[in-house]
Amino acid sequence: MSKFWNEKTRNIEPYVAGEQPKPGTRVIKLNTNENPYAPSPLIKEQLERFDPEVLRLYPDPQSEIVRKEFATCFGVSKENVFCGNGSDEVLALSFEAFFEQGKDAAPILVPDISYSFYPVYAKLYDVPIKKIPLMADFSVDVDAFLQPAGGVAIANPNAPTSLALPLSEIERIVKAHPDHVVLVDEAYVAFGCESARALLPQYPNLLIVGTLSKSHSLAGIRLGYAVGAPELIDGLCRIRDSFNSYPVDAVAQRIGALAVSDVDWCQKNCSAIMTTRERSIATLRARGFEVLESKTNFLFAKPTTIAAETLYTKLREKGILVRYFNKPRINAFLRITIGTDEEMDKLFEAIDSIMGGMK
């Protein structure tokens, strides 16, 4: 604590991201839902021929080249697309732009177990939230999301549960709040979940946020997007332009645009991960784990003969990082990113070795 911190800085509870080992550390990293495969080969060529002279100039503040590629890919206009410095920034700006602030504002609805950055944004921007408990099976309680509120923030698929709602259920939520923004965070949508983009023409209150970090193997370039009605995109631009006029750098814009254009590569990459995922679910279930039906690039899995925290610690000792949340209701689970087949095999071997040693 410092006397120079203002009240907000003193009281905030920052988000804690998954551990990032120092460069050069040899670990199997299944803890932050990164993609195990390299990004599109187009990117290597782009970096090799990139003219650094360009870097002396500010980047395009509107990220036009990226927005155009997203627009083509999503079948919308570029006026429907916003780009930011990772989807975390886009989510933060969305909370800041659309949800009313102060203790008298109507609370927004969020699942009690979801991306743990949402309550942090809410606190940062003084947005009241009402947490809606997940059902006993960890699915989202859609009916509870139909109650009057100042807005909704929901991840579909949800994290860390890995479960997805069908489009019809998302539509019920969006339809129930015609005067408030319903933010659907689709960070993991490319791994077998239906996107809510199909609803955009009917619902001007729908804002979908996504990222290149998972499906496009580009967590390192920090490129996130929002898709929605132009009036929502304009609202995001107003807040962005009051904060940082040039959020996406020139290299990230070039790389991002190319990655979005390489649709085939992205699909193959995601398919490979889904295949490994199904095999991994079967393998863990065969070892007695309870594993939720994942529509993401990670598993939410509960070991039944060993405490999750113990398994997490023992895997860590063997150089395998997974994510453990020491929180009510989910502290018996591990969140395990889908790696390559080879990495998953090493995980299973390690689990067998640890659980064998427990007998």
Place this chain on the structure above:
Amino acid sequence: MSKFWNEKTRNIEPYVAGEQPKPGTRVIKLNTNENPYAPSPLIKEQLERFDPEVLRLYPDPQSEIVRKEFATCFGVSKENVFCGNGSDEVLALSFEAFFEQGKDAAPILVPDISYSFYPVYAKLYDVPIKKIPLMADFSVDVDAFLQPAGGVAIANPNAPTSLALPLSEIERIVKAHPDHVVLVDEAYVAFGCESARALLPQYPNLLIVGTLSKSHSLAGIRLGYAVGAPELIDGLCRIRDSFNSYPVDAVAQRIGALAVSDVDWCQKNCSAIMTTRERSIATLRARGFEVLESKTNFLFAKPTTIAAETLYTKLREKGILVRYFNKPRINAFLRITIGTDEEMDKLFEAIDSIMGGMK
């Protein structure tokens, strides 16, 4: 206006950056204080050999490799350094972290004519500000900055005036506010101004913000920094980690670290600009312009036989962009970035042609 915008979004007045022509447009761009020279040649090599596989992982959230280079360069520890997505982001996070919010908070002091993003940040974060008028000669009224306040934000050198305060005057301001943060924005410090870094050991309330955009020819990669006591850096980290855990992408970290390490190149680059600047001041004065003593990579210049706005418009018609602010006290001036010698000669030719045509 949209019904989905919250009160903040409806009422904010976003910052308006200088015009960024579409890529491929052939103009002489002297309007956003970019560096006319390419960045360090080390950067081209780095981009050519960059392994895109790295990009599948999140970047180091702490930007260690960049902070270490800054620490070496500035003679401080890396615990004294914070990195962000351009100095605009670092400034915004500083306003958000240190200045008290709400109508009952003590106002912070800012010059009435300075970087026009400061009042935008203040409004975004609900920080009361008190604008201290510049003196008649556009210098900062240091005595007025000694009054009790909730903090200070000042640019040294100041923009768009180009004038610098000596270190002793900055020290008087920092010393007068031992319980509040004095933020010194040194975006232009490399062009002949003394840095306040020399004051850091004595003043834990001093926070210096800077950028690679001007002195290092890297506006395109968005890398800004803050230097100050570890408790201030920790405060910035708390707000960053409540907003966006990974603000500096992996490519920007590599490029930025290399650029900071190439001290000789940076000094040569800045020296060349200062030489062109002195010649440009003399050339404009010979044409009857009033030109302030610049310690930056731009000039603040008042034409005396033509209205500034007219000259701005006519230069624009000739493909030369400079910056004009239609604001009280400064609407008779143009802010002109120092370009290459060749670009400046074209500017002078255009001015001669325009002013000759007016006779």
